[in-house]
Amino acid sequence: MPANSRPLTSSQSSTLADVLERVLDKGVVIAGDISVSVGSTELLNVRIRLLISSVDKAKEIGINWWESDPYLSSQHKQLQETNERLLERIEQLETQLKALKGTPEVEPEIQD
Numbered sequence: 842m843p844a845n846s847r848p849l850t851s852s853q854s855s856t857l858a859d860v861l862e863r864v865l866d867k868g869v870v871i872a873g874d875i876s877v878s879v880g881s882t883e884l885l886n887v888r889i890r891l892l893i894s895s896v897d898k899a900k901e902i903g904i905n906w907w908e909s910d911p912y913l914s915s916q917h918k919q920l921q922e923t924n925e926r927l928l929e930r931i932e933q934l935e936t937q938l939k940a941l942k943g944t945p946e947v948e949p950e951i952q953d
Contacts (some may be wrong), residue, residue: 846916868902 870892874891877885892904899905 864893865895866898868892868898 870939871889872891875887875889876883876925877887894902907913911920
């Protein structure tokens with residue numbers, strides 16, 4: 842090798858932002874299995890599957906479960922409020938029904 846010739850080295854350094862952008866653009870899958878056994882008896886088996894990607898990449902490969910999950914959308918609050926109103930209404934109806942059981946001639950009246 843000539844004296845003034847050096848081995849080629851990479852002068853381009855990657856920042857954390859560059860690495861993160863590449864990972865989110867391409868996606869990374871991490872998979873593993875954990876098994877706990879005593880003798881020949883398996884006590885616990887855990888399968889881990891982790892996908893790290895951007896939302897666009899996940900949609901591209903057909904993963905979009907968060908769009909229909911009510912806990913991750915504004916629907917969650919609406920569903921919770923509706924559920925609370927229904928539970929209150931059930932309590933009212935049960936109270937009315939208990940009160941009517943004391944007077945057998947009266948038919949229970951259900952309000953809409």
